Amino acid sequence: MKGSVTEITIAKRKSRRGGERPTIADVALRAGVSPMTVSRVINGETGVVARKRDLVQNAISELGYVPNSAARTLAGSGLCRLVLLHDNPSAGFMSALLMGSLEGAHQVDAQLQVEPMDPTEPINVLCARLKWSQANGLLLTAPICDDASVVAGLVESGFAVSRIASTQKLPDSHDVFIDDEAASYAMTKHLLTLGHRRIGFIQGPANQAVSALRAAGYARAMDEAGIQSDQALIVIGDFTYRSGMTAADALLGLEQPPTAIFACNDDMAAAAIAAAHRRRLDVPQDVSVCGFDDTAIATTIWPEITTIRQPVAEMARLATIALAEAVRARNSRLPQIEAHQHLAFQLIRRASDAPPSSSSA
């Protein structure tokens, strides 16, 4: 016989032995409410009277209560499984991204998974793969975070999505970004302030959304300085070192070469420095070179590159937290907040820029 009958006597609520991690019951006891009410407060559910809510909040902070995630998961509130879809080849970007995401995931007690993504894979098979891995939230970075149709497809499939370093707002998805146009403007202005007038610009490829933004910032700064635009000073690269080399060679070979070159990423800036060196030009003495992104190469080569830093780790952290919240809100059928967080960039001044030398000024 498998059946059996048991008697359970529920003693008065167990009081805490000291030192141990407080549970929801301790909070309830302290606040003079039931555990369920505490649970409701924790999960931000509506329908708890303000006074009790405060009581609970106080008890929580006095006790230093932190929900036990294992218990939560087990009890059915569903694990928060976030996957970071990556297709970005830059290791520096990736590692900052991972560290930030990992910390965010830790803070909100979510599970993070990293999934490499093949850009040629059709979106529906990607979705299937993700469903299969039990993911419920997606963290996207450039370039796919800027592809409106991909994002829409993912959202339609039921994933919550959060986009890192995206260049545009998209419906039903959270994003964290810096203002690329303003950053580019700031760098150009910096060069202008140094005294440069002929500033070469190595633009990004047309298919990347940031390219246009950065070009616009450059143009605005030059305009404001009253400098007539010279198309010869604008060369297009594709973010690779190789393309930067070619572009810089074109710029440096001009009859009237620029006294400064602003490349749209660090790899191309590094290449511009190499190109200058080949021509026996000193950087920054003969020509200033600035980059964008503040990736590893900016500080490995010599001279170290003046560049724009995006707070990638922080962006990733915030995006991850927001994503987990979105997933949880969705699970409890709470209202979704579609947020767009704007973070500040930083102009990191290093050794690759200087005022134009008197001979070229």
Next chain:
Amino acid sequence: MKGSVTEITIAKRKSRRGGERPTIADVALRAGVSPMTVSRVINGETGVVARKRDLVQNAISELGYVPNSAARTLAGSGLCRLVLLHDNPSAGFMSALLMGSLEGAHQVDAQLQVEPMDPTEPINVLCARLKWSQANGLLLTAPICDDASVVAGLVESGFAVSRIASTQKLPDSHDVFIDDEAASYAMTKHLLTLGHRRIGFIQGPANQAVSALRAAGYARAMDEAGIQSDQALIVIGDFTYRSGMTAADALLGLEQPPTAIFACNDDMAAAAIAAAHRRRLDVPQDVSVCGFDDTAIATTIWPEITTIRQPVAEMARLATIALAEAVRARNSRLPQIEAHQHLAFQLIRRASDAPPSSSSA
């Protein structure tokens, strides 16, 4: 009155509704044993008769059973909290490390935390910090994974430790490594096979354990080829681009310059290429340059660098899995296995090497 009496009737063991994830009860049912026995098998405990063990194993694989980690944690088998202590500035290394660790952690269902580490911090305060964060396993990388006293201190404090890309075996800690001497030998031999006889070597700094190993590999290959060692061909760098530049300049400025340069890391190799370019030397036409590590810079600059790749992600994955196992074994007072895993490196041939040109041969 809080007290109460309840009757619970335990129906015959719930059979699984289809499609749902199997539980330990399903496995038990199928194997015809109690859940407890299944639990014992899962946890590798001794004291289960071989026949039943097999029965259980079969049931597990037939059902595709995977333990529910939330339930496990909740029931008291203690969460496996691994922290990756990092002090390695290389972003490429870090990102591979993180991805590998993350995957490993996911596989064994452990929680991964990344903690930056300050080399000036005394070891006891580091330990305190780690204890505080509830860590029970530590993942170490160069340089601290090679510091015997630090590792001993950590082990003594009760942490399980697993070392990634270490250069030596240490007591009570697991490690995963490649054979640096053999890798260096292989690269030197490769250059020799190409026909080079004068091979410059840019060595690593004395305080890093790998330096000696890599130098030994170079020396052994040169020896075997019957080439008399020329101290002028061996220059010391400190793994930075800057130092590689200086070193390569010294080498290239020799009365009889080498036809190939083997730098102990990619940053220095990249610098050597830049130094060659400044002298209007073509790489690899006039001089071959090889690196070590296969970090991002190896493929960003031009020409792309022939180098040695360590399977960093794989190493991290294995180290993480081993670490989690060690933590769990320790928790259940099971015997500890101190393992040392040796992985193969790869010589990645790219565009920076070629046979010596006839003029210099």
Next chain:
DNA sequence: TTGAAAGCGCTAACAT
């Protein structure tokens, strides 16, 4: 060597 009972801390479903 094996199994039954009793929770771990939380939340979903159901009262009230």
Next chain:
DNA sequence: ATGTTAGCGCTTTCAA
């Protein structure tokens, strides 16, 4: 608006 009950899937303790 709040509380009560039952149970998530596992492991621990204890009994057989």
